[in-house]
Amino acid sequence: MSLPPLPEEAITIGADARTWREAVRLAGAGLEASGAARSAYSEEMIRMIEEHGPYVVIAPGLALAHARPGPDVIKDGLAVVTLSTPVAFGHPHNDPVSVVLGLAILSIEGHLASVAELANVFNDPTAIPAIAAAKDAATIIAIMKREQ
Amino acid sequence: MKIVAICGAGIGSSSILKVNAERVLANLGLEANVTAADISSVRTVAADAQVILTSSEFVEAIGKTFADVIVIENYFDLRELTEKLEKSLG
Numbered sequence: 001m002s003l004p005p006l007p008e009e010a011i012t013i014g015a016d017a018r019t020w021r022e023a024v025r026l027a028g029a030g031l032e033a034s035g036a037a038r039s040a041y042s043e044e045m046i047r048m049i050e051e052h053g054p055y056v057v058i059a060p061g062l063a064l065a066h067a068r069p070g071p072d073v074i075k076d077g078l079a080v081v082t083l084s085t086p087v088a089f090g091h092p093h094n095d096p097v098s099v100v101l102g103l104a105i106l107s108i109e110g111h112l113a114s115v116a117e118l119a120n121v122f123n124d125p126t127a128i129p130a131i132a133a134a135k136d137a138a139t140i141i142a143i144m145k146r147e148q
Numbered sequence: 149m150k151i152v153a154i155c156g157a158g159i160g161s162s163s164i165l166k167v168n169a170e171r172v173l174a175n176l177g178l179e180a181n182v183t184a185a186d187i188s189s190v191r192t193v194a195a196d197a198q199v200i201l202t203s204s205e206f207v208e209a210i211g212k213t214f215a216d217v218i219v220i221e222n223y224f225d226l227r228e229l230t231e232k233l234e235k236s237l238g
Contacts, residue, residue: 048156048157051156052155052156052187052205052206053205054205055155055156055161055202055203055204055205055206056156056160056161058161058164058203058222058223058224059222059223059224059225060222064160064161064164066157066159066160066161067157068157068158068159069159092204093221093222094221094222103160105159105160108158108159111159111163112163112166112167115159115160115163115164115167116167118164119164119167119168119171119224122224123168123224123226125224125225
């Protein structure tokens with residue numbers, strides 16, 4: 001099992017975002033920078049939250065922004081954004097969010113293995129605070145690849 | 149036994165719920181078929197399900213169902229999933 005690709009270009013550390021929309025756009029920009037998605041994918045991720053609510057905030061302090069596979073996805077990819085000041089998504093339990101993941105999936109078939117690996121990373125409750133506190137992209141990559 | 153994990157897209161968050169629910173069920177020694185689906189297909193996918201796993205945002209949209217609707221707050225907290233699944237299935 002392996003995570004979707006997470007190159008350094010897809011990581012933004014200590015970003016300033018005033019709203020959850022800005023935070024999700026930063027994750028989208030990371031996916032665009034690494035060649036995983038086109039810019040329109042950001043708006044797709046935002047639309048999912050506007051339509052269904054802040055369900056993407058799946059753990060305390062962590063949002064998993066994503067949309068369906070579609071023409072805006074170029075290849076599987078992951079982006080990580082850490083926020084200098086956490087933002088509220090409006091979630092009843094898990095706000096405020098300090099780490100936003102962006103996930104782009106090319107096809108539904110076969111994505112479960114990479115999601116299972118994502119679960120392996122975050123089933124460790126120290127992972128979110130460690131990512132939020134990381135000072136550089138290499139540290140975040142090591143945490144996500146469970147090399148620490 | 150059939151368990152359905154519901155989210156907005158039917159991928160991503162519901163897949164994490166599926167993966168972790170399968171881990172918990174294996175730990176509990178229970179056999180179940182766990183599927184991930186999006187909210188628009190809940191009527192068909194969950195028609196014969198015993199349990200629906202989801203977040204609070206989707207409870208209203210799921211509406212009336214014979215399934216036990218379990219709201220999960222932390223998708224990565226296997227203890228929360230274990231407690232809630234045990235309560236529902238036990």
